[in-house]
Amino acid sequence: MKAIGLIETRGLTAAIEALDSMAKAANVSLVDLKRVGSGLVTVIIEGDVAAVAAAVEVGKTAHTMTGGELVSANVIPRPHSELRKIL
Template sequence: MNRYEAIGVIETQYFTIASEILDAVCKGANVEFLTSENYLGGRLVSLIIGGSVSDIKAAIEIAEQVCEGKPGNPLKMALAIMNPHEEIMKFIVPTQLAADAEELVTKVEKSKDMLGEVYEAMKDSDMDDIDVEEIIDEVESRKEFNESEEEK
């Protein structure tokens, strides 16, 4: 899990304005988008960003500037949390981890499909000198090694 000097929480009305704010803060400050939450059908959106203290403060100022001229000032709250505790990060990051896990599962499924196609093609070919089972065992052992390395 990434460690940030600070995180910023920006709460605004409407998904479209949240998108505009996120675009502006990512362009104007060296921050990383961590997650967002939508409430009331997208009429209340919380953006959470991470970065250095100065970059988070700059991002909050940019968010305020984006909303300044808009009717009813849609920015409801913006704050910086300096040196966030690990427990706060566990609360914030699960959404990001779930998305990463889903992407990984998709890649694994594609790899399995591709491996199956390679296996079938090799079985159907006249490659007598290649031991298909040995290749599959090697691929599986590499996969297990990579998984054990990721857990570390």
């Protein structure tokens, strides 16, 4: 079962920079990029647990290259099947 990683930033440019860095750092795939509102953007990735954890760690610092703000980051190792329905 794949893990899910989430990075939420304030600003689209910071989210794209984080996604680019995460994709280059580990074997992960983009699930979705959600614009939440008030400038908040959430990037959702998936892959095996180690790859997602490594990618999220890289993404947590990558947003700083654009001057963006990291709001939150999380890794869900074995998401429940019901969670996938909302993603």
